[in-house]
Amino acid sequence: MSAVLVVLLPALPFLAAVLALSVGRAAPRLVAPTVITGTALAWLAALGLLAGDISSGGANVSVAGPVVPTGGPRLGIDLHLDGLAAVVSFMVTTVALAVQVYSTGYLRHDGHARPGPRYPSYAALVAVFTAAMLLVVVADDLFVLIVGWEVMGACSYFLIGHHWEEEGARAAAVKAFVMTRIGDVGLLFGVFALGVGAGSFGIRDVTAAVLSGRMAASTLTAGGLLLLLGVVGKSAQFPLHSWLPDAMAGPTPVSALIHAATMVAAGVYLVARMDEVFLASSTTLVALALVAAITMLGAALAALAQPDLKRVLAWSTVSQLAYMLAALAAGSYVAAGFHLLTHAAFKALLFLCAGAVAHTVGSTLLADMGGLRRRMPLTASVMAVGLLALAGVPPLSGGFSKEAVLGAVEEAALGHSPLPAWAGWVLLLSALATVAVTAAYTTRAWLLAFEGPEAASRAASHGVPVYPPTDPPASMAGPMLLLAVPAALLGLAGLSGSWLPSWLGRGGPGETGVFAAAVEHTLSFGWVTTVASLLLVAVGAGGTFLAWRSAGRTDPALHLGRARALLTEGFRVDEVYQVTVVAAVQALRAVPAWVDRDVIDVYVQGSARTATALGRVLRVSQLGQVQVYIGMALAGATLVGLAAVVAR
């Protein structure tokens, strides 16, 4: 029974997508019920599996599919569900369901009874995406995982380009796909290294091989670093991070699902799934820790200066994903999984709120907002829940999970983990600084959008009819309220140090063997980090508030002075790519034409002239070009004769 549910998990949304596309034109009314039903059934399957996981203290369901004969290491279409997979698939289906329902309202524009003509393909792509993400979650073979992983990337590309009439959306879509594909090629090579090293591409076979010490250290390090390249691309970490803020050109529900809660978290999920590989090599762990340390603080600083609400949230996602990777680098996949879950809830909620604002204001620029608290009381109150959770204020969810991450990093800094202690200190200092900056940018976003005077320029700058901003319709408000519950309460799961570890327990070889001591299996909250981080939250938020009030309720980022432009442009990393990689490719693309025309064809034309001359000699009829063929055939026959003589 459980095995059937595991197969149905990705299959149901996929079938719903196929069905929705095939009825899309004939009966557009049926599209929304189809995709929502498919997603809801997958949610039920995930609920059943989660119940099994919690009641049994760690689910363990395997499904062996066909074996693909490649002539190389074993490759099987196998699925496996453990505690981590059960919890994450429940999260994915919950957010997906909320987003599918929300989209029916979001894609309906003023005066239209039904969503627009692009809705069927949009809804089908979101459903395919859901299926692909679930496939990643339950994959038991690295190639099954790669299929889901890259199909997600393709769906993300198509959905970022949903408004393809806008240049920004077109460019962002291409950038997102190409940048993540660079990481994906690295991931593929990492999979080669680990699979060939273990003799199988089965995920549990690989981790078992790592634990048994059968894999060479060099293979492990190379494989781990290459996997990390894929993670960096997918989870938008430095240096492959800059596609994610641009991806905000996509519709906001898509940002909520793909670019906040699920796809970008898949990188974190992959590290958690392949934890043994990372923990076995201190080189890989240090690389992971440095990527996380640089990304979390840099992205939080960039979020501080963004003029656009969605871009604030996007940079915040980059920074929060780095938190999760920091926990993994510190050796605590439980803390990472905890933050992954709470972040999915509060960040998806924040995006849905941002969508509700954009839907009624007609813009995502903070300058076009202001004073919305009185106009949109419902949106304002759930947004407040989301922002407080993001800032890490207890008892909201993010408060607990962030403390769990900090606790794990503190352990690493004290030398209680496989991560070298110096790297632990780098992580800890970066994480504490990020806490303050996070509180600052959440406060700024709240003040600019919901407090202060209403934007006077709203009507003038966009030339659309001015409606007073209002709370969204029930189809959008419902999912927002639904997500507000876990965004507020999910942190309580961390109250007992043993609940989460037992739910996320993987039941696999990671629980035993040489890593049993190394891997932190309980949540640890250090009182030093807790007090420090609460103080830092107060400093960040209070400082921003004072800056806002002292400057006449204008943007507190104005106080950043000349640094503001640098931060708005994300430290101008894209400019570096522009003058190096992009310029190189542009220069190289002229090379083939030159080679073909000026090098190769010179020889060809030379031989053509010879052949024509030969043809003239042999011309016995007016067959024209056939002459050339006959000439060649004769030349061939001559060679044949020669060869025959030589051979005898």
Added chain:
Amino acid sequence: MSAVLPLLDLLPAAGALGLLVAGRERGERIARPLGVAVAGLTTLLAVLATGAAVRTRGFALQVDTVWVRALGVHAHLGIDGISAPLVLLTAVLVLCGLVYTWRVLPEPGRARELVGLILVLESGALGTFTALDLLLFFVAFETVLVPMWFIVAVWGDPHDPVARRGAATTFILYTALGSAVMLAGLLLVGLRAGTFDMTALTAMHGAGLAAGTQVVAVLAIGLGLAVKTPMWPLHTWLPGAHTAAPTVGSVLLAGVLLKMGTYGLVRIVVPILPAGARAVFPWLGVLAVVGILHGALACLGQRDLKRLVAYSSVGHMGFVLFGIATLTPVGINGALYANVAHGVVTGLLFFLVGSLKDRFGSVELSRLGGLYATHPRIGGLLALAAVASLGLPGLVGFWGEMLALLGAYQAGTLGWRLLMVAAGAGAVLTTLYFLRMLRRVAQQPRDPLAGSVPPGGGPLDPRSDVTGFEVASFSPLVLATVVLGLAPWVLLGLTDPVVRLLTGGA
């Protein structure tokens, strides 16, 4: 049952003969229905033969009779796991092409001759894929050349007769020269080993052939096959021929003719000349990777959609050659998979380009745009074909190219791994040019300077989206793209046992 293969190989040629006998006027009238009927029957026979190959270990449906006693040439036919997919691909692509031609007959008309030539070409291709005698293989291989030359030279791009004839000449020049050298190589092998029978030669695994002889034979045979594939730097006939050819010609060039070269490498060079292959193939690997990068960079600079798809073939066939060059079972399995995938996906891409050309008269990138808005179904299919072609996992293009790279990883040395990384960079560039193409053709609105309305000038209504006959001719390829992408074991289950056999003693 043993009559299946001779019937399969000769039925299309018999159809062509029927058109010849029918006379000009009647032939013109019946050509297209007859062509589709013959191609349909051939496809059924191909399915039957594939079924037999699935059930049999080794060669199925073998026939062996003396053909030219004086030369010791046998008409030895058989089908196994590596030839069956290509036989089926050939039959399906010809059928799709003839269905398309039924509605859109390229200028200057003359259906009887065009259909006749396509059917002769099909016989030649099927003969190539089922021949088990070196000289029969050569004869069948050559049979394909002349019809394709006529198809390009006569039915090619009507707007540019000079380029069309030039392309046809370059094509015939390259391939005929390659073939002549290949024949010399085949004779060298046959005479030195004392038999032209491929099963016997395979069983010998190079025994009785000195290493030096093997190297010479690999170079000679390889040259002929490499021209056809095409391998860099012997590829410059391809962009011109593909661009000038009518839609059905481009589809068959990409889907059938290019496959004959790489099939020959796996069927003849790998098992019969193992020592020669080991000496020469590392260089083939280098040239294959150069081709991958060259094709991708060239695509970034193209201004014509059809030429872009043509150049993308250089890169994709580079992956096929790369897989074979590794001489590992994984790499060769990958090459055979990528062979089929390229036939399916590039066939579909050429059909779609043809659809656009038959509507707008030109497929210059600067004159196209906004397909998602004006022609959502063609735009959607183009997007599917593009992501399949750039190797998205879950679609057919992934497995072959991935296994070719894995083969290089398994080959183990630093050189092979560096080549693997370079080929991986080629995969990223491939993503880039296909997405840029989609952006230009499907997303971005048409350049207002190019006129607000597409020019028309083709035989189809420029405003129409995919029509019924197009659905009929594209759907087998769309289906294969998805099914072989999700169920790779179907095809690999066929090729893997044979590949193990072929590389067993190597």
